[in-house]
Amino acid sequence: MNFCSHCGDAVDLAVPVGDDRARRVCSGCGAIHYENPRVVVGCVIEEGGKLLLCRRAIEPMVGRWTVPAGFLELEESLTQGAARETWEEACARVRVAAPLASFDLLHIGQVYTLFRASLAEPGFAAGPESLEVRLFEPEAIPWDELAFPVIDFALRLYLQDRASGRPNLHLGHLRWNGEGSRFRAANYELGDHRRVGLDPDGT
Amino acid sequence: MNFCSHCGDAVDLAVPVGDDRARRVCSGCGAIHYENPRVVVGCVIEEGGKLLLCRRAIEPMVGRWTVPAGFLELEESLTQGAARETWEEACARVRVAAPLASFDLLHIGQVYTLFRASLAEPGFAAGPESLEVRLFEPEAIPWDELAFPVIDFALRLYLQDRASGRPNLHLGHLRWNGEGSRFRAANYELGDHRRVGLDPDGT
DSSP: OOBOTTTOOBEEEEOOTTOSSOEEEETTTOOEEOOOOEEEEEEEEEETTEEEEEEEOSSSSTTOEEOSEEEOOTTOOHHHHHHHHHHHHHOOOEEEEEEEEEEEETTTTEEEEEEEEEESSSOOOOOTTEEEEEEEOGGGOOGGGBSOHHHHHHHHHHHHHHHHTOOEEEEEEEEEOSSSOTTOGGGEEEEEEEEEEBOGGGO | OOBOTTTOOBEEEEOOTTOSSOEEEETTTOOEEOOOOEEEEEEEEEETTEEEEEEEOSSSSTTOEEOSEEEOOTTOOHHHHHHHHHHHHHOOOEEEEEEEEEEEETTTTEEEEEEEEEESSSOOOOOTTEEEEEEEOGGGOOGGGBSOHHHHHHHHHHHHHHHHTOOEEEEEEEEEOSSSOTTOGGGEEEEEEEEEEBOGGGO
């Protein structure tokens, strides 16, 4: 950010009165431009014991697999956003159930919120942002071809919960260990991981 | 938003290629400026059966009561943000437990996320943004002097859960009914309210 979006003057980094961290402050009108994390919403969809994944048609990570997810828009709720993203990327109508995870991706300022979901009506297909949409048996999940580390963590915890019969809402922050690719799950750690136990009847 | 924060040129409303809604697009460099909801994090703190509230020293709603809460910052997690806001507004160190609510405030683009919490060490006091901090017996909560409708909904659901012994994570969106004050809970409806049952041992 170089210019004020209100008046067009240059912005400087400064700590506003009563604040304790540097913000972008306009040198002309004095407007303070706060930067906050953005919310990503999406769905882990199970159908007949298999999980739905989309192969990305867009950057970043074209050709890699992920779950339907994207930025929450203004004037929609978390669950509406998760269902909309699924419709756009996988042409699937879903029943959004209990949350699976809310992970803070500290290095990129995202709160990644995934819900458990199932198909509300049969059928799915590649939307414009996907090359391909498929259901995978758990043992066939293409772990080495997933698009983002957060998806690796979320799918493994989903399968753990399923195996144990004890669903959780997983909270925590994902932190890159500072070495190697930022796109490899092995280079991340799930910090402050909290399992909030859910009533199995509600999931 | 009138000007591009990258290059300072004027922005126009336009639907970018491949998108389906109008965005602010720079007439000079072409940058697309997405606007997304912001996350508010806070705590409903119970101590000895009473709930902790802060009387606001800052606008909006100076003099009204609320729970410690504020905007999530970059490079902090949801639970870290909830604890930080509590420290800033109530000078209290808290143990953040299970989430209570994640409400979409559609009219103001906020995802309001509150956690259950308890004092990690004794003591609290008014921080610079509070006039006063007090513990209230449930029957003494100043419902008519609460700062924001979302707090009214959250506290009532907290007390309902407590009375039933069945904790939930409450999801839903708060919508103003279009009449009367935007600061009165009675003028709001909690839409698509979902109770995600939590394991009582984890809360």
